[in-house]
Amino acid sequence: MILTPERRRWLIVAVIFVALVFNYLDRQIVAILKPVLKSEYQLDDSGYAMLLNLFTISYAVMYPIGGWLVDRFGPRNVMGIGIIGWSLACIGGGMARTIGMFGLSRAMLGAAEPTNYPAQLKVVAIWFPGRLRATANSLCVAGGSIGAIIAPPLIAWVAISFGWRNVFFIAGAIGLMIALAWWLVYRDPPESIRRDVEASAAKTGDGAKFTWPQLWRTRSLWGILLIRFVSDPVWYFCLFWLPGYLQEDSGLTLQQVGMVGWIPFLAADIGAIATAAWSDRMVRRGGTPLLSRKRMLTVVGLLAPLCALTPYLPSAFTTLLVFSLVAVAALSWLFTISVVIAESFPVANAASVLGIAGGCGAAGAVVFNYFVGQLIGSVGAHQIFLVMALLHPIAIVILWTMVREERVPQSPARALS
CATH class of the missing domain: 1.20.1250.20 (MFS general substrate transporter like domains)
Known part of the structure; x- marks a missing residue:
């Protein structure tokens, strides 16, 4: 089957959807395994809160930087590197033997994850005209909330069946496979798609942008x-x-x-x-x-x-x-x-x-x-x-x-x- 640009853009949406499902699943691991991690690392509730804050602060700081990186270097490179980054951070959480190393893995996860949403929006903006843009965008970002639905039973089943560290290893390995799929599937839009998008867009100037x-x-x-x-x-x-x-x-x-x-x-x-x-x-x-x-x-x-x-x-x-x-x-x-x-x-x-x-x-x-x-x-x-x-x-x-x-x-x- 020939992969036309019209078909490719929906395949790109599918890969983004899967990436965001597992992106969200990775961030939920700590919440679902809270009792296990508190016992493993001898944490009280304030120590657990510290783990959450390491992720959240990194996430909030890197979100604006991730957006700038996408505009500067393009969605293919930034999202691909971001997926690899949060997958390796997840694997690092499974390997960590001290609370310091585990906290570092959560901070790395928070720093890598914010690349996904700006990249996803950029993809939707350059691949889809206005008449399809909201639908494509919602299908992409639905992955996050689908992750919220499947995370509790899936993480609990893996932890009970294979041990809690393997939750991190398996999730990280799946992320690396998603990164490979992204590099294989994503291309910048061809001229025919660009003309369609430009024809439907409100005029903001000839490729101009704000400083x-x-x-x-x-x-x-x-x-x-x-x-x-x-x-x-x-x-x-x-x-x-x-x-x-x-x-x-x-x-x-x-x-x-x-x-x-x-x-x-x-x-x-x-x-x-x-x-x-x-x-x-x-x-x-x-x-x-x-x-x-x-x-x-x-x-x-x-x-x-x-x-x-x-x-x-x-x-x-x-x-x-x-x-x-x-x-x-x-x-x-x-x-x-x-x-x-x-x-x-x-x-x-x-x-x-x-x-x-x-x-x-x-x-x-x-x-x-x-x-x-x-x-x-x-x-x-x-x-x-x-x-x-x-x-x-x-x-x-x-x-x-x-x-x-x-x-x-x-x-x-x-x-x-």
């Missing part, structure tokens, strides 16, 4: 940063706080959480892909790409305030139902705000903007996690859900007032040519 100082003077960059800062924490709550809430407040056992706790994440994946396809359909019917994304995000964002009902819900089933809708809203925003970046900035700047925004979203999650911990320990969960209910409406206001198509200012010489 770094110019980028920071754009209103849209600050809008995107604020959106990620206020909206990302809702998704992080779904990932890291919802399982505990289902046990402590909704009455489920750990086994029951394992049986049904994946439901909101599956709903989020399906919903986020469907909403992205809906916004693409609006584009195909004549809507401008950026306006279509804004309309979809506004409608979906209005689902998020349903979380304010959580403390008053009568059962775990209703809590799961409400948070399935909230997760659809949160993940739809996380998916499609990347497309908004690609349609607000020149392609040459898109990965850098996503990198900065990703770091800002991680910072928002750190602040919110502290806020949640303080409230749960003092005045209860009601205020937490009330605050969460306000975050996406605030993001909607920012989206409509601050985010627009940014045009590179022409130099006098260019304007006269």
Whole structure:
């Protein structure tokens, strides 16, 4: 079968999807094996928190740098090296015999992983026209949340069957195979694809791009940063706080959480892909790409305030139902705000903007996690859900007032040519 450019771009999407599945699985290993690792390395909870912080700080710092590297050296090189880097870091975790070496492996994992999302966005921006971009983007980044679904049973099974160190070895080996597949499959788009993408894109100049100082003077960059800062924490709550809430407040056992706790994440994946396809359909019917994304995000964002009902819900089933809708809203925003970046900035700047925004979203999650911990320990969960209910409406206001198509200012010489 001849691999036409149209077929190749969907094969590239498939490889990115698999890479992000295992990228997310690798970062979840420590959380799932927490008791084993605490025993192995003689850690208390503060020592375990240190391991998490080594990853998180490296991740937040390297996200903007990863975006710049993608714009500078291209997605093929940066993503390929990044996959190799986090795979070797994962293998290093299995080899570590001291807490210092294990902590170093987690820091390396955090430094290597942020290359993936800016590279993925760059690929979508240069391979897919506006009418397909949101769908392609959502299919790529769905890998992360699919990883959240499969990580607990898969990691537990490998650890029980083959020993906990082999979890790291196997995951790292799979990552190296993904890196090989990436190098074999990925190519820069041919001229026919480039013409199609350029014909559908809003005009931002003849290949022009913002300089770094110019980028920071754009209103849209600050809008995107604020959106990620206020909206990302809702998704992080779904990932890291919802399982505990289902046990402590909704009455489920750990086994029951394992049986049904994946439901909101599956709903989020399906919903986020469907909403992205809906916004693409609006584009195909004549809507401008950026306006279509804004309309979809506004409608979906209005689902998020349903979380304010959580403390008053009568059962775990209703809590799961409400948070399935909230997760659809949160993940739809996380998916499609990347497309908004690609349609607000020149392609040459898109990965850098996503990198900065990703770091800002991680910072928002750190602040919110502290806020949640303080409230749960003092005045209860009601205020937490009330605050969460306000975050996406605030993001909607920012989206409509601050985010627009940014045009590179022409130099006098260019304007006269």
